[in-house]
Amino acid sequence: MSGTAKETFGSPAALAAKVRTLAPSMTRSMQRVAETVADDPAGSAALTVTGLAERTGTSEATVVRTARVLGYPGYRDLRLALAALAAEQAAGRAPAVTADITVDDPMNGVIAKLAQEEAQCLADTAAGLDTAALEAAAGALAAARRVDVYGIGASNLVAQDLTQKLLRIGLIAHAPADPHLAVTNAVQLRPGDVAIAITHSGRTADVIEPLRVAFEHGATTVAVTGRPDGDIVQYADHILATSSARESELRPAAMSSRTSQLLVVDCLFIGVAxxxxxxxxxxxxASYEALAHRHAPRDRR
Known part of the structure; x- marks a missing residue:
């Protein structure tokens, strides 16, 4: 894939946000390279792979590995993206708010761009989902005595969505927002129960801890994560990978990932149903009938 800055970074802020998200998975030397290109895209674009390695006190191999982690086949592609980003800055174009959206875009343009971005995020997630893992997770949920779903922040909204769906078809499900309560709940799990952890980064301690406890108590565990190499997977029997839209300062990965997380939990729910x-x-x-009167028009006499 040969990219351009507009396609991947959108703005210096978006590049910086991507570097912050990926930094925990990088070595310290790779972090130096990533931070350098984020701090000075124009200056970095002017350097050869050897020049950037010398500037960051690393090796050419480290520069190439960093480019790949940032989403490019090699340094040449990253350099082209940085050059395009520098050109946009020099041209004085409107700053990007998120992805390709600028502060000057009309609302109809915002709608169209976000819709396209969301659609691509869903398509990427669907293409990368492990069908066997999804089937196994759905089977475990269908037979479960009890289901716990762990998520913090935006991911807890997805956890709540899944538990509501499961409750409406008769399963016992919980999605504690308090991390202490999540661990307390996890202690009560045993073989035959299911615990699901939702974390884009795969490194959220408040989600990893209850999943670890559930795993150690014999529950079947599932990780819904955008980082299949994250710490969370060591406690997961089944891994369901998600994609996320391109991030920026106003729309970090933890927020944009919610679209793909919702797709995964919908697939899980349908599999259980x-x-x-x-x-x-x-x-x-029965649940529909019990609530129907609350949605009926009121007599305004």
């Missing part, structure tokens, strides 16, 4: 249809359909119907 298919396996438990005989009981799920009546339960869903």
């Amino acid at each position: 298919q396996r438990t249809y005989a009981t799920a359909a009546p339960a869903l119907s």
Whole structure:
């Protein structure tokens, strides 16, 4: 893939945000390279791979590895992206708010660009999902005595969404927002139960800890994460990878990843509903009927 700055970074802020997100997975020498290109895209674009290695006190191999972590096949592609970004800055174009959206874009343009970005995020997630892991996770959920779903911040919204769906088809599910309560709940799990952790970074301690406890108590564990190499996966029986939209300062990965996380939990829910249809359909119907009067038009007499 040969990229341009507009396609991947959007703005210096977006590049800096990407570097911050990926830094924990880099070696210290790779971090120096990434921080240098983020701090000075124009100056870095003017350097050869040897020049950038000398400037950062690293090796040419480290520069190439850093380019790959940032999403490019090699340094040449990253250098072209940095040059394009520098050219946009020099031309005085409107600063990017998020992805390709600038402060001057009309609202209809914002809608179109975000819709395209969300669609690509969903397509990337669908293409990368491990079907066997998804089937196994859905099967475990369908047979579970109890389900715990762990997530913090934006990921907790997704956890709440999944638990609400499962509750409506008769499963016992919890999504504690308090990390202490999450660990307390996890202690009560045993074989036959399921614990699901949702974390884009794969390194959120408040999500890793309850999943570890659930894993150690014999529950089947599932990780929904944008980083299949993150710390969370060591405690996961099944790994479901997500994608995220391009990030910026106003839309970091933790927020943009929610779109793909919702797709994954919807797939999980449908998989469970298919396996438990005989009981799920009546339960869903009963919950609908119980709430129907709350949605009926009121008599305004």
